[in-house]
Amino acid sequence: GAVVSQHPSWVICKSGTSVKIECRSLDFQATTMFWYRQFPKQSLMLMATSNEGSKATYEQGVEKDKFLINHASLTLSTLTVTSAHPEDSSFYICSARDGKRDNQPQHFGDGTRLSIL
């Protein structure tokens, strides 16, 4: 149980392109989803928290107009990197949590490697 699917797993695109990453909870309802960014050989950096049906809460220093997050259903959140540039190249990971049940941990997707040329 508690499977989180993230798609695509790898994206290579030209500078200026917008890229959408999907995060789905397959066997539970994810009232809260989180988006992280991970640089090589580093820990995860939380970018934003999204609650179903409401606006995402962004961490300090994360541009909300650059990283658009939508959490329109209990099983799907999307992260759109708008007008991506080489400095946006990174490994992006989502996680999901069933907030309707007590004491539930975050379960992670397999990540999306984004390479901007």
Place this chain on the structure above:
Amino acid sequence: GEDVEQSLFLSVREGDSSVINCTYTDSSSTYLYWYKQEPGAGLQLLTYIFSNMDMKQDQRLTVLLNKKDKHLSLRIADTQTGDSAIYFCAESITGGGNKLTFGTGTQLKVEL
């Protein structure tokens, strides 16, 4: 403030026990977690412990929590080559909106 520290690297021989350590600073932690990350993959939840517990065992994994010293450890018994990965500890804190603060990660290398 929140600060979670881990040693960067640990090397063990196959069949030995591995102990990965983690220290944290926020005394209002509610849960502490251990995640495993293999190359190019996301994080796999291994186990977690409530902050009022001292120990939790799950098959080859033993978690020890010393709340007084704010020290968490993960012991892997009979370590196998498939255990080679990066291990992250993480804490969630009371009133933190279920956010996790991750440690720096420990790379475990298991040698034959």
